[in-house]
Amino acid sequence: MRLTKTTFWGAALLLACGAAMAEITVTDDDGNSEVIYDVGKLHVAPGAQITYDYCTACHSEMIIAQQGQTREGWDEILVWMVEDMGMGEIVEEDRDLILDYLATYYNPDRPHFPQN
Ligand code: HEC
Structure with a gap:
């Protein structure tokens, strides 16, 4: 990792909070x-x-992980969150990323259904 000022203070903050999480960059088969x-x-x-x-x-996030939906199903859930649950509008570009993620990893086959 290139140690920029921001990552340095980010890391310092994480350590100060006692958080065990480290930043990692993940890439899928499509290059995202x-x-x-x-x-x-x-x-x-x-x-x-x-x-x-x-x-x-x-x-x-467990509420999400327990669901298995098609992209259309997730789309409806997002509309429901915004229209009835008080969620703010999601920027279109972000919305697409979220829907792609959910439809890939939390689809009706439930490939990542939580085990505990
Ligand atoms: C502004 C608050 C808020 C945000 C932000 C929010 N939700 Fe929800 N969500 C709720 C509430 C409240 C419920 C409980 C609704 C109920 O069960 O009546 C809920 C329930 C759910 C459920 C369960 C539905 C069911 O059938 O039990 C799913 C799935 C869900 N949300 C997905 C999402 C996803 C995906 C996002 C992000 C795009 C999101 N939520 C963001 C408020 C929110």
Whole structure:
């Protein structure tokens, strides 16, 4: 890792908080990549961090991990979160990333259904 001022203070802050998480960059087969620092129990893959950041403001990520939906199903859930649950509008670009992540890793085959 290149030690820039920001990463230095970021690392210092993490250590100060006693957090065990370290930043890692993940890349999938399509070449999408994302820096992951904390995604709780979500499957680590590109899109996990943005999903975690947007979706755990009100509830645990376990609520998400226990679901298995198609992209359309997730799309409806996102509409529901925004229209009825008080979630702020999600920027289109971010929304696509979240939907891609959810439909890939939390689809009806439930490849990452939580075990505990
Ligand atoms: C502003 C608060 C808020 C945010 C942000 C939010 N949710 Fe929710 N979500 C809720 C509430 C409240 C419930 C409980 C609804 C209920 O069970 O009646 C819920 C429930 C759910 C459920 C469970 C539905 C079910 O059938 O039990 C899923 C799945 C879900 N949210 C997904 C998401 C995803 C994905 C995101 C991020 C894109 C997200 N939520 C962001 C408030 C929020």
